[in-house]
Amino acid sequence: MDFDDPALLKKPIKEIEEKWKLVPAFLKVKGLVKQHIDSFNYFINVDIKKIVEANNKLVCDADPLFYVKYTNVYVGRPDVDEGFNISKPTTPHECRLRDMTYSAPISVDIEYTRGTQRVSKAGLMIGRMPIMLRSSNCVLTNKSEYELAKMNECPLDPGGYFVVKGQEKVILIQEQLSKNRMIVEESKFGVQCAVTSSTHEKKSRTNVVCKANKYYLGHNSLTDLVPVSIIFKALDVTSDKEICELIGVEDISKLTPTLEECHTLKIYTQLGALKHIGSKLVAKRYVTSASKMKTPVDEARDVLATTVLAHVPVENYNFRMKAIYLGVMVKRVIEAQSDKKFMDDKDYYGNKRLELAGSLLSLMFEDVFKRFNWELKSIAEKTIPKIRATQFDVVKYMRSDLITNCLVYAISTGNWTIKRFRMERLGVTQVLSRLSYISALGMMTRVNSQFEKTRKVSGPRSLQPSQWGMLCPSDTPEGEACGLVKNLALMTHITTDVDEYPLIRLANNAGVVDINMSSGMSIHSPETFFVFLNGNILGTIRNYKKLIHTFRMLRRSGLISGYVSIYPNFLHRCIYISSDGGRLCRPYIIVERGRPLVTQNHIIELEKGIRSFEDFLHDGLIEFLDVNEENDSFIACYEKDITDLTTHLEIATFTLLGVCAGLVPYPHHNQSPRNTYQCAMGKQAMGTIGYNQKNRMDTLLYSLVYPQAPMVKTKSIELTNFDKLPAGQNATIAVMSYSGYDIEDALIINKASIDRGFGRCLVYKNSKCVMKRYANQTFDRIQGPLIDTTTNAPMWKHAVLDMDGIVAPGESVDNKQVLVNKSVPTVSAVPGSQTTSVEYKDTPICYRNNEPSYIEKVLVSTNEEDTTIIKILLRQTRRPEIGDKFSSRHGQKGVVGLVVEQEDMPFNEYGICPDIIMNPHGYPSRMTVGKLIELLAGKAGLVEGKFHYGTAFGGSKVNDVCEELAKHGFNYQGKDFFYSGITGEPLEAYIYSGPVYYQKLKHMVQDKIHARGRGPRAVLTRQPTEGRSRDGGLRLGEMERDCLIGYGASMMLIERLMVSSDQCEVDVCNLCGRLGYCGWCNSCKSSREVSSITMPYACKLLLTELQAMNITARLTLNHYCE
Amino acid sequence: MDNILNDEKPRVILGEYKVTQNLPSEPTVLDEKWDLKTFKKRFRVVIVRSEENELEFDLIGIHPFLANTFRRLMLSDVPTMAIEKVHILNNTSIIQDEVLAHRLGLIPLKADPRLFEMKTDPTAEGTEQDTLEFALKIKCTNNKDSSKDSLRAEDMYKNNNVYSKHIKWVPIGKQKERFSDVGPIHPDILIAKMRPGHELDLKLLAVKSNGRDHAKFSPVATAFYRLLPDIKLLREVEGEAAERLQKCFSPGVISIRHEKGRKYAVVANARYDTGSRNVFRYEDLKDAVAMTKIQDHFIFTVESVGALPPDVIFMEAVKILKDKCLALLDELSHV
Structure with missing residues (x-):
């Protein structure tokens, strides 16, 4: 075929059918949470070795012969310690149940000196690493469904989280500004160019700012701004001409004030410049003996070499690279001053990097490993000089709990403190929400931003066009975290680090001129392009097109990693090559000469299973593009949009949404906030959590008795397996008004539907108890039930206890009944006293809830510390009642307003009466057209006996659906003729009715209902307690009080605020005005003038508290009538 | 059009967007005061279809309130027997006790409720007159004599599925x-x-109650009526349009007559029209048809759950209405 024939090019491209099948193929390889797992795998297999290698030698000042060298490090398979140094392999589920940490030993091979001997030791455990589920070291990876079932694990569970102390913890994806890149932005001094350098050793921030026409460099190790000319001179670029060359701006007059600064300060040499900088250094906090030796000049040189622009390498104090880099920074500032288009957009997603579990853990591990070595060193320094019988053996001092505890603490609390970098982050980890399968999945794709939530900035919160396809445009919370917490789209992949060295070689071979080889004049010449690799200047090139082409060709042929991106920036006249980790990317079909490379045959091969997604990558049919390269490409959404400029084709349009938004049928017909609301609500819907939900013992678990897969599916639903673990039911709804109990989105529910199991749910809660052992050989004990001597039956509180003192499974427990009859020894901290009789105090674990529960099961086990734990799982079955919250998949929530008998429900010609009646007022303002179409498609699916699809930007067409309805004798608009169930007469209007997928949300009245007449009071103030859990009173607040004041209902106020609250009789002495007691004034020593009044106890408390502070408050009493 | 529809029958007219009523030429059931004599004269019952558990019959010349009353009574006032209490002696299966009990309750029982009494005190021990007792005792085991190759649950295990047939009746007295x-x-x-290893050992107690108490006591799967459709062609529809018209209605409603090489539509039998009103999709056919329903002609469909034959259910409903009326009269006489 002749591709160059222009007529052929203009021919419309035939659509590749079932192209979307690449998405499941992609997910099969990558999985929904592959980014977490990839990142963790990279850490435990590659990064940890790098870290140990970088810190592999440990020497000590006390003994010059002494050293420890780590030769290898590896993370093993997860196991548990069974005592006596025996460990056995464990499963994540065992750890969940037994409140243990799912972790594997970190072992090292070392070489060290004992005395004068050199010893090698292999497989020494230095700590335990919590293992991410489904990572390369997890027992669950590459297991069949049967094997997973044997391990009590759900095959659909995505993994990617940790089990720490029995809790499932996710390390959220953290969004950050990319490191080692120049960002030109507006600051308080005007335009500035900032670089946050980050290497393994140092993290620092360097700014180039312009102040009063002079250019300065700012850095946190310098007390003051230093003119760039001085820095240049310190960097061994002493002549002004050379400085101008390196900055490379045409208008040199802009630089004169800066250059003049040198002359006024009389700095002409490198030494002079270093002296000047040395005087501006920030004083070091810890002065060590080594640093004292250094002169300010040496120190300044060191700072310039290692701290300022730390990521630019300096070898043997050859500062040329740094000088060129600084020159480029100054140039950027000058350019941006004259033209605003040179400013960078901080919110542009190409400037962002995502930090995942692997990189966060590696930071933490490196820190703790350094601390571990430092501790070993200080022990060695202390112990070696002592003269001892045995030789100093460092292995004996290697304790594994430092690293273990540090990692476990970090993951379990989410406090990421790394002192070296002065990094302190809170809430990095969160407990995996297991409300529903979707909420767990949604959590794994969540992206947390480092921005402050309180600041009222719109930039970082708003949807950036560069987020297209990478982040879900719908799924973000409402309120303070809006736009800061984001979710990944379905096909997003996050890169891990790729080795730079082959890329540098490749670039040099492709014609990049090494920057050290080129003269100052040539680097800024208008024909050359700078080549940057991960923020570092690699060199210059003239034929940049060839370079880009070579890189892309090699990437497509698989010779370099598929995640390396290369793109030109014509504004900066730079070529950027990135191979760093944390970039977002997604796959696209490559289009060449107006034709997609993926053909129908490829898809057929995929369907047959001959071809996998990786084959597509290998064959160069599909490639990954990161945000920056995506913006340098012409991407067509559909085949029909392909022009001769097009470079790539979208695989499937629905993948631009995330997991949660993927549940919504016909989202492209809805008003956008409605999809956002559904994303939040889908996480609260009850349903199935996983195939192993019956084996779990969570603190709170909701599940639906009869969950159903939705009638109207989407492709995302199938890809995320929501149809296998659904959370909702297909309710037949009628859109009409019924009684007055349906205002404000309330729903009317058919009682017969509830009787038959609609919306019935199970609520599981657990009760936990730990049996402690104490230092004095005493321990907590459990006793059997107390028997009432008269009836010979257990007393009521103990009625549900088994003979062992723990509740029996299957029993129904009422409020205040005892679950575990535990008692604690009263004296626990007296060592040595070997008294045989120990006093015990009863500390029973009681059931506290007004509704009874059943005991599902009881677990007795031990945890890692070998203490006995008892877990009791309680179960309630609830049928829907008035006030329970339901929601459709279109952000249309509502509470049950009325439960109606079946005979009162309207019915149609087929005898069908709806499960739910919804008020039509819910539609016009919400504009959820998707819901209307869902109903129609669902109804057609019922009569046809198939599922319809409501996939985003596709799905079954309304016309086809209507045709199907008409074919089966239904009204094509979905509106049926109904009869009133109450009068029996036909309704005047036709009723829009059919199935809509309804979710039962976790908010139920039973958990919230609260009222009280009288009840407990707080001890201090004698006012009613606060809150439902304490059976508190209902507060008459300030605003309500204002109303009563305004109305003048003073007696009412007295009744509410005093009589019904903390009324108190006090005696007041009319002589001294102080409070008396029992009709006696203690200061006047008389009872003559004491009278009794009522006042709020809080007032009396105030008076006495004032008295305690030596302030007397005197009351003067008058008769009310006078 | 109005003249055709405003005949002696009360009709509802199915418009494109709403339902309207006609103006009957003479007084109908709807506006008369109810009177036994005229009712007897006018009222007719026609049984159209009678199957084992399904009955279709017409009530003609009756006011909607009465027809609806029968429907409502059948749904929720005619009592049946259903399992109400489950004594769980052992349940080691994965299904929760409450859910199991709920499922058991919904199983329709073969027992004539007329031979039982309503239980007055729900806490009292059941007697011969008001309670039926069943037992469900079943244990799942490995099927030793199955072929090793089969991985189907039915072959590998015995009693892996518990069906309603496993429920055994335990007669009292x-x-x-x-x-x-x-x-x-x-x-x-x-x-x-x-x-x-899973095992069920349950004692089931069935009592008599009605659908208002719980849907499981309802004797019918559903009982409903619809008004008799009446379709009139207002003008002749020929050719392709006639075929289109035929497709707008349920099969058998419109037939096509061939006459002298000309095809035109005629109304054959409007009774089984589902009221889909799909004619309104076609601009040219909209005005050709008048769809109405006769307001005093009710086509009842009673789908029995199986405990009682559908005709008995209807008779029971009538009896209940009679009893209720008598009770009301009795109470009025005491006022």
Whole structure:
């Protein structure tokens, strides 16, 4: 075929059918949470070795012969310690149940000196690493469904989280500004160019700012701004001409004030410049003996070499690279001053990097490993000089709990403190929400931003066009975290680090001129392009097109990693090559000469299973593009949009949404906030959590008795397996008004539907108890039930206890009944006293809830510390009642307003009466057209006996659906003729009715209902307690009080605020005005003038508290009538 | 058009967007005061279709309130027997006790509720007159004599599915002599799924109650009526349009007559029209048809669950109405 024939090019491209099948193929390889797992795998297999290698030698000042060298490090398979140094392999589920940490030993091979001997030791455990589920070291990876079932694990569970102390913890994806890149932005001094350098050793921030026409460099190790000319001179670029060359701006007059600064300060040499900088250094906090030796000049040189622009390498104090880099920074500032288009957009997603579990853990591990070595060193320094019988053996001092505890603490609390970098982050980890399968999945794709939530900035919160396809445009919370917490789209992949060295070689071979080889004049010449690799200047090139082409060709042929991106920036006249980790990317079909490379045959091969997604990558049919390269490409959404400029084709349009938004049928017909609301609500819907939900013992678990897969599916639903673990039911709804109990989105529910199991749910809660052992050989004990001597039956509180003192499974427990009859020894901290009789105090674990529960099961086990734990799982079955919250998949929530008998429900010609009646007022303002179409498609699916699809930007067409309805004798608009169930007469209007997928949300009245007449009071103030859990009173607040004041209902106020609250009789002495007691004034020593009044106890408390502070408050009493 | 529809019958007219009523040429049931004599004269019952558990019959010349009353009574006032209490002696299956009990309750039972009494005190021990007792005792085991190759649950295990046929009736007192065939109506209702080691040992107590109490006591799957459709062609529809018109209605409603090489549509039998109103999709056919429903002609469909034949259910409903009226009169006389 002749591709160059222009007529052929203009021919419309035939659509590749079932192209979307690449998405499941992609997910099969990558999985929904592959980014977490990839990142963790990279850490435990590659990064940890790098870290140990970088810190592999440990020497000590006390003994010059002494050293420890780590030769290898590896993370093993997860196991548990069974005592006596025996460990056995464990499963994540065992750890969940037994409140243990799912972790594997970190072992090292070392070489060290004992005395004068050199010893090698292999497989020494230095700590335990919590293992991410489904990572390369997890027992669950590459297991069949049967094997997973044997391990009590759900095959659909995505993994990617940790089990720490029995809790499932996710390390959220953290969004950050990319490191080692120049960002030109507006600051308080005007335009500035900032670089946050980050290497393994140092993290620092360097700014180039312009102040009063002079250019300065700012850095946190310098007390003051230093003119760039001085820095240049310190960097061994002493002549002004050379400085101008390196900055490379045409208008040199802009630089004169800066250059003049040198002359006024009389700095002409490198030494002079270093002296000047040395005087501006920030004083070091810890002065060590080594640093004292250094002169300010040496120190300044060191700072310039290692701290300022730390990521630019300096070898043997050859500062040329740094000088060129600084020159480029100054140039950027000058350019941006004259033209605003040179400013960078901080919110542009190409400037962002995502930090995942692997990189966060590696930071933490490196820190703790350094601390571990430092501790070993200080022990060695202390112990070696002592003269001892045995030789100093460092292995004996290697304790594994430092690293273990540090990692476990970090993951379990989410406090990421790394002192070296002065990094302190809170809430990095969160407990995996297991409300529903979707909420767990949604959590794994969540992206947390480092921005402050309180600041009222719109930039970082708003949807950036560069987020297209990478982040879900719908799924973000409402309120303070809006736009800061984001979710990944379905096909997003996050890169891990790729080795730079082959890329540098490749670039040099492709014609990049090494920057050290080129003269100052040539680097800024208008024909050359700078080549940057991960923020570092690699060199210059003239034929940049060839370079880009070579890189892309090699990437497509698989010779370099598929995640390396290369793109030109014509504004900066730079070529950027990135191979760093944390970039977002997604796959696209490559289009060449107006034709997609993926053909129908490829898809057929995929369907047959001959071809996998990786084959597509290998064959160069599909490639990954990161945000920056995506913006340098012409991407067509559909085949029909392909022009001769097009470079790539979208695989499937629905993948631009995330997991949660993927549940919504016909989202492209809805008003956008409605999809956002559904994303939040889908996480609260009850349903199935996983195939192993019956084996779990969570603190709170909701599940639906009869969950159903939705009638109207989407492709995302199938890809995320929501149809296998659904959370909702297909309710037949009628859109009409019924009684007055349906205002404000309330729903009317058919009682017969509830009787038959609609919306019935199970609520599981657990009760936990730990049996402690104490230092004095005493321990907590459990006793059997107390028997009432008269009836010979257990007393009521103990009625549900088994003979062992723990509740029996299957029993129904009422409020205040005892679950575990535990008692604690009263004296626990007296060592040595070997008294045989120990006093015990009863500390029973009681059931506290007004509704009874059943005991599902009881677990007795031990945890890692070998203490006995008892877990009791309680179960309630609830049928829907008035006030329970339901929601459709279109952000249309509502509470049950009325439960109606079946005979009162309207019915149609087929005898069908709806499960739910919804008020039509819910539609016009919400504009959820998707819901209307869902109903129609669902109804057609019922009569046809198939599922319809409501996939985003596709799905079954309304016309086809209507045709199907008409074919089966239904009204094509979905509106049926109904009869009133109450009068029996036909309704005047036709009723829009059919199935809509309804979710039962976790908010139920039973958990919230609260009222009280009288009840407990707080001890201090004698006012009613606060809150439902304490059976508190209902507060008459300030605003309500204002109303009563305004109305003048003073007696009412007295009744509410005093009589019904903390009324108190006090005696007041009319002589001294102080409070008396029992009709006696203690200061006047008389009872003559004491009278009794009522006042709020809080007032009396105030008076006495004032008295305690030596302030007397005197009351003067008058008769009310006078 | 109005003149055609405003005949002696009360009709509702199915418009494109709403339902309207006609103006009958003479007084109809709808506006008369109810009177036994005229009612007797006018009222007719026609049984159209009678199957084992389904009955279709017409009530003609009756006011909607009365027809609706019968429907409502059948749904929720005619009592039946259903399992109300489940004593769980052992349940090691994965299904929760409450859910199991709920499922058991919904199983229709073969027992004539007319032979039982309502239980007055729900806490009291059941007697011969008001309670039926069943037992469900089943254990799942490995099927030793199955072929090793089969991985189907049915082959590998015994009793892995618990069906309603496993429920055994335990007669109390003289119940064995009084009733012959008591038990679940359908033998193959799946109650639970089990695996080896799982066991159920339940005592089930069925009592008599009505659908208002719980839907499981309702004797009917559903009982409903619809008004008799009446379709009139206002003008002749020919050719392709006639075929289109035919497709707008349920099969058999419109037939096409061939006459002298000309095809035109005629109304054959409007009774089974589903009221889909799909004519309104076609601009040219909209005005050709008048769809109405006769307001005093009710086509009842009673789908029995199986405990009682549908005709008996209707008769019971009538009886209940009679009793209720008598009770009301009785109370009025005491005022």
